[in-house]
Every structure is written in C-alpha cells, then in structure tokens.
Amino acid sequence: MSLHALAFLVLLGLTIQSQAELTPKTYYYEVKEANFTRLCKNKTILTVNGEFPGPTLYARRGETVIVNVKNVGDLGITIHWHGVKQPRYPWSDGPEFITQCPIKPGANFTQKVILSDEEGTLWWHAHSDWSRATVHGLIVIRPAFGRPYPFPKPYAEYPIVLAEWWRQDVEAVLLDFTRTGGDPNTSDALTINGQPGDLYPCSSAETTKFIVEQGKTYMLRMVNAAMNLFLFWGIGGHAFEVVGTDGSYTKPLKSHYGVIGPGQTMDVLFKADQPIGRYYIAARPYNSQPLISFDNTTTTAIFEYKGYKKTHSKPVFPHLPKVNDTSASVNFTNSLRSLASRAHPINVPMKITRNFVFTMSINTVPCANNSCEGPRGLRFRASVNNISFNSPNISVLDAYYGRIKGVYGDDFPKFPPLFFNFTGTNLSTSLETPLNATEAEVLEYGDNVELVYQGTNLVAGIDHPMHLHGHSFYVVGSGLGNFNRSKDRLSFNLVDPPLRQTVIVPKNGWTAIRFKANNPGVWLMHCHLERHISWGMEMVFITKNGIRPGESILPPPPDLPPCT
Numbered sequence: 001m002s003l004h005a006l007a008f009l010v011l012l013g014l015t016i017q018s019q020a021e022l023t024p025k026t027y028y029y030e031v032k033e034a035n036f037t038r039l040c041k042n043k044t045i046l047t048v049n050g051e052f053p054g055p056t057l058y059a060r061r062g063e064t065v066i067v068n069v070k071n072v073g074d075l076g077i078t079i080h081w082h083g084v085k086q087p088r089y090p091w092s093d094g095p096e097f098i099t100q101c102p103i104k105p106g107a108n109f110t111q112k113v114i115l116s117d118e119e120g121t122l123w124w125h126a127h128s129d130w131s132r133a134t135v136h137g138l139i140v141i142r143p144a145f146g147r148p149y150p151f152p153k154p155y156a157e158y159p160i161v162l163a164e165w166w167r168q169d170v171e172a173v174l175l176d177f178t179r180t181g182g183d184p185n186t187s188d189a190l191t192i193n194g195q196p197g198d199l200y201p202c203s204s205a206e207t208t209k210f211i212v213e214q215g216k217t218y219m220l221r222m223v224n225a226a227m228n229l230f231l232f233w234g235i236g237g238h239a240f241e242v243v244g245t246d247g248s249y250t251k252p253l254k255s256h257y258g259v260i261g262p263g264q265t266m267d268v269l270f271k272a273d274q275p276i277g278r279y280y281i282a283a284r285p286y287n288s289q290p291l292i293s294f295d296n297t298t299t300t301a302i303f304e305y306k307g308y309k310k311t312h313s314k315p316v317f318p319h320l321p322k323v324n325d326t327s328a329s330v331n332f333t334n335s336l337r338s339l340a341s342r343a344h345p346i347n348v349p350m351k352i353t354r355n356f357v358f359t360m361s362i363n364t365v366p367c368a369n370n371s372c373e374g375p376r377g378l379r380f381r382a383s384v385n386n387i388s389f390n391s392p393n394i395s396v397l398d399a400y401y402g403r404i405k406g407v408y409g410d411d412f413p414k415f416p417p418l419f420f421n422f423t424g425t426n427l428s429t430s431l432e433t434p435l436n437a438t439e440a441e442v443l444e445y446g447d448n449v450e451l452v453y454q455g456t457n458l459v460a461g462i463d464h465p466m467h468l469h470g471h472s473f474y475v476v477g478s479g480l481g482n483f484n485r486s487k488d489r490l491s492f493n494l495v496d497p498p499l500r501q502t503v504i505v506p507k508n509g510w511t512a513i514r515f516k517a518n519n520p521g522v523w524l525m526h527c528h529l530e531r532h533i534s535w536g537m538e539m540v541f542i543t544k545n546g547i548r549p550g551e552s553i554l555p556p557p558p559d560l561p562p563c564t
C-alpha cells in the first residue's frame, strides 16, 4: 500500500496495528453465465464466478479490499457494495448512470471496497437492470485484529442469503413490464443460499442443511437479497437474538420471528437449546398491499442437530406472523436499538442544519390508447416528492466532477410540492401523475441532515425499504399516518437509535432519519423494491467537498468504465 493511501487511512482515524494487515486483499469477480437446475427446470443465469449466491467477500473492520470485476456476460453490468460508505471515493459505489457507466462485455473495472466503521454483515449486488436477482453475495466484516465481538464468540457462523427465483429470464421480466406498463411478473420461488427447499417441487434433495451441536451458539449472517419482497422469517422451536443490523451492532433483541426488507442485513445469534432433532428456518413474504399479486411461497432450510437419527417426522416449522401483519413488522423494526456501548459509541446529529420531508408514491402516467397494464390502462411510475427519476445516459458523478452541464438539475424539492392527506383514502387521481426529471439535492460538507420519509396512499400504499448510499443513518422515529412535525419530533429517540442504511417505512406511515453529510460525492437514495426503483423512486444527494484536507473527493480511477 502506498504512502499516500497510508496517510489516507490515518486521516480516517483508523487504528493501524501492523504493516501486514495493511496489505489489501484482492478478489477477482468474473460476471458470467452459468447453468442451474431449480424447480425441475434447467436455466441459464448471470452469476459471479459461476456461483449462486456469489462468493462471500471477507474483511476486517477498516480494511480496503480490491475487487477486479470482469464482465464476460453479454450485457453491461455494475457492482455495488451495499452499506460500504467508500469515504471520499464514490467512484467504486456502482449504481449505473449515478457513479459510473456499465462495465461493457469484455471489459473489467478494478473497484476499491473501502471499509471504515462498518462491522458485521453487509452484501454486494449488481446495480444495473435486474441483474442483482442472481448477482449478489455477502460481505463479512469481522472486528479488527485483536478486537472482540461485543458478545461471546459464536461457535460457528452460517450465511443466510434470502433471494427470489424466476422460472423465466429476469431480464425478460424487466423488458416485459417496462413494455406493458404493468406490474412485473412475480417470482416462482424464494431461496435460502440458492435453494428453494422442501416445500417446492424437485427441491427436497437439495434443501440447504446446517449441522448444529446441542448447547452451542451460532451466528447467522443474513441478507434479504430478494427483488420485491419483505420477508418474515423464524426458526422452528427456537428463539434468537438480533445483535447487529446493516453492519452495526444492536442491543440484543430477543424474538421468535423477524422481518427483513430488501437490502437489509442482520446478524443473529441462536443457541441450539432444543431436543436433538431437525428444525426449519423458514421465510415467506410480508405484504401489506392486498391489491398486488406476489409470490406467496415459503422457502426453508434445515438445522439438523448432531446425533439426529432419521425418522419420518417433518422438521419443526416456526410460527410466523400472518402475511399482512403490519403491526408485527412495525413492532420488530421499532424494537431495534443501537448497542451504543463504550466500545461502540454512537454519534447522533443534534444540531440539525438541513430538514427534508420526502414523500414516496406510486404513480401513473398516460399511455397511448390507454393500452398499458397499469390501473385504468395507464402506465405505472413511482416518485420521491412527486419527481420520477429519469436516468441520465452519462453518470451524475462524471457530470458533477467534470462540470458537464445539462445532465442533472440541483433543484430537488426539500418538501412535498403539495401537502394533502398523504395517507388518506380515495385520493384524487389528479395527484397521481408525477414530474419526470433528473434532480439532485446538494448538501454542504458537514451538514446535519434530518430526513422524514412519508409514505403516501396514492394508487396503493405499501411499505418501502429506503436505502441511502455512502452513509449510515440513525432511525430516530417512525409512526403510522402523516408525520406531525410539532408533535412527532418530541418522541424521537436520540439516545440509542439504530444505525442503518436501509429502513422499512411502514405502509401509510413515516420514518425519520438523521445523518451527517461528511462523505463528499454523489450518492443515490432509493427504494430497494426493484420494481419501484425501475419506476423512478430514487433521487441523488451530492455532498460538496469540505475546505480542510481530507474532505475532498479523490480523483477517479484510470479504468473507470467510459460512458461512450
């Protein structure tokens, strides 16, 4: 590692223990097609290194990992390191047309995954088209050398990568609903570590199985990599403890079910404290909107105790909340607290310098001859503050850094352009049509931001997993109905709010977050339901450089994929 990079790490305030540790780890990710058989059918999917889910990236807190991404598929691709802040280096962040253009077939791009204070489990995924359905994997970040976990070291750990599987080609599904203007076709199965499990045809023999020893404690590193589904999950006969979310430790939260939104990660401890036997871990959808169709199937894997003797009885199935139980989802999410210990302190922004209220809405736009498959023959769109994001064709970061005009505007509305009963029923259809634009919100370096996400009931209210790139944020409050500034701010948790990068904003409700804009760059903010981002539910924050050394964007890498 160069002196320059060393100085950079020192500036970040990281504890550097030995020269050996500083050697960056290098991974080679080849994006290519591979054949898999699922649900009785052979299918070709896009993968990294031929694996599904893709390879796990291992690191320790504060390390920089180098990944050379080579595209040997036949579509342009980008890779995003979800939850990694990439201080001063948005060039490696990955969302297509936001921080880079796609890596063309045959080309490669060497990305730096710059870890700082993240610790726990994160993940990586494609951030172009719908490729992330199969192009994704875990990022495991262990404590720095010689540092302990804030809980007794688990006996072993297992990955739990939750995803969706389509019988058809996912890019065809994307093209289909883009053309028809309707809802995308739903998936045909959910998977745990690539396998649907016992409850699906032709899947039983290959169900994922984990061996556990009675009396030992295990850590599950879980991600919801599904495209369009929130999931309830649980382990038959066992309670568990959540000890981390989105790469940050939490106070242990004991529960017998969990909810996890697309994009979210979770570190979970569970003790094999039941009679020797077999127990399902199962996941199935949480869906709050009865009007939409969704894949209402259940994926399972098996925890099998050592010494188990084959019997005919089925593994024990967990009790999961009902599919539309918003209160179960909200209760779980709202019970999470930061660990906020001496070794893992928190730093909630107190003196707010920028306030925002962002509405998230489903929208409709006209369609020739009313021939689309959305409501009333219209085409579905989605928006933030009534702006449906129009993706540019060169990256916003290129345009910002290179001062290229006409690619994006810097006039994103700070508040909803219109105040109406956001969560009311029978809203006028005249509110449904959004603007279509490419707008960014510009932040000063060091701004303390408070942002209230407000769900709306336009077209059909639903939960939204809102994700911010380049930052973690504190979730200081949440509620149902319309946010009431004078009343709701009084009950904010400023003591131990959870630190996240993706938060579930409840159906017809609101969630307030706070973060410090201390990472100069161009950072996407979007709903992590893939169909919503495809419809335009995204916007861009641009954080300006600060004035002191170490507060400016680093120069672009020489091999940044060109836009032309």
Ligand SMILES: *[C@@H]1O[C@H](CO)[C@@H](O)[C@H](O)[C@H]1NC(C)=O
Pocket (backbone or CB within 6 Å): 033, 034, 035, 044
């Ligand atoms: C996948 O299977 C198809 C059809 O059997 C075959 O033509 C193709 O070469 C295989 N692809 C890979 C990457 O193995």
Ligand SMILES: *[C@@H]1O[C@H](CO)[C@@H](O)[C@H](O)[C@H]1NC(C)=O
Pocket (backbone or CB within 6 Å): 037, 040, 041, 042
């Ligand atoms: C899938 O492909 C494998 C290997 O090419 C073949 O043996 C198998 O019969 C195929 N299965 C189905 C269901 O087509």
Ligand SMILES: *[C@@H]1O[C@H](CO)[C@@H](O)[C@H](O)[C@H]1NC(C)=O
Pocket (backbone or CB within 6 Å): 070, 107, 108, 109
């Ligand atoms: C990556 O691209 C560069 C520039 O085109 C090329 O020189 C290099 O050989 C490529 N590396 C791999 C592994 O393909």
Ligand SMILES: *[C@@H]1O[C@H](CO)[C@@H](O)[C@H](O)[C@H]1NC(C)=O
Pocket (backbone or CB within 6 Å): 168, 169, 172, 173, 176, 185
């Ligand atoms: C989506 O579903 C419809 C209706 O079942 C079907 O006709 C269509 O082929 C599907 N699209 C894709 C891409 O498979």
Ligand SMILES: *[C@@H]1O[C@H](CO)[C@@H](O)[C@H](O)[C@H]1NC(C)=O
Pocket (backbone or CB within 6 Å): 284, 296, 298, 323
């Ligand atoms: C979804 O499946 C569950 C059983 O797993 C069933 O109880 C429920 O009625 C189904 N809901 C819908 C909307 O299909």
Ligand SMILES: *[C@@H]1O[C@H](CO)[C@@H](O)[C@H](O)[C@H]1NC(C)=O
Pocket (backbone or CB within 6 Å): 324, 325, 326
């Ligand atoms: C959930 O669905 C059931 C019937 O499917 C309905 O009776 C119930 O009111 C719904 N609950 C909520 C919270 O929407």
Ligand SMILES: *[C@@H]1O[C@H](CO)[C@@H](O)[C@H](O)[C@H]1NC(C)=O
Pocket (backbone or CB within 6 Å): 321, 325, 327, 328, 331
């Ligand atoms: C959610 O929490 C409230 C208040 O603690 C409780 O009354 C309710 O039963 C809980 N709902 C579920 C589904 O656990």
Ligand SMILES: *[C@@H]1O[C@H](CO)[C@@H](O)[C@H](O)[C@H]1NC(C)=O
Pocket (backbone or CB within 6 Å): 368, 369, 371
């Ligand atoms: C709309 O309808 C008219 C008259 O039937 C037809 O000529 C035209 O091609 C249609 N347009 C589209 C986009 O379907």
Ligand SMILES: *[C@@H]1O[C@H](CO)[C@@H](O)[C@H](O)[C@H]1NC(C)=O
Pocket (backbone or CB within 6 Å): 392, 393, 394, 406, 407
């Ligand atoms: C890219 O977008 C700009 C601005 O919207 C437009 O003027 C230009 O024609 C587009 N270029 C291509 C190749 O689509």
Ligand SMILES: *[C@@H]1O[C@H](CO)[C@@H](O)[C@H](O)[C@H]1NC(C)=O
Pocket (backbone or CB within 6 Å): 421, 423, 424, 425
């Ligand atoms: C907004 O709509 C909700 C749901 O219909 C209703 O309960 C509430 O009274 C409305 N609020 C106002 C201020 O009209």
Ligand SMILES: *[C@@H]1O[C@H](CO)[C@@H](O)[C@H](O)[C@H]1NC(C)=O
Pocket (backbone or CB within 6 Å): 386, 417, 418, 430, 431, 432, 433, 434, 435
């Ligand atoms: C969004 O903007 C359009 C165009 O100005 C307007 O017709 C519509 O009512 C607005 N909707 C909302 C919810 O602000």
Ligand SMILES: *[C@@H]1O[C@H](CO)[C@@H](O)[C@H](O)[C@H]1NC(C)=O
Pocket (backbone or CB within 6 Å): 365, 381, 390, 436, 437
């Ligand atoms: C948004 O505007 C752009 C540029 O004018 C246009 O190409 C695009 O089709 C529009 N999108 C929608 C959904 O209307």
Ligand SMILES: [Cu+2]
Pocket (backbone or CB within 6 Å): 360, 463, 464, 465, 527, 528, 529, 532, 537
């Ligand atoms: Cu959404």
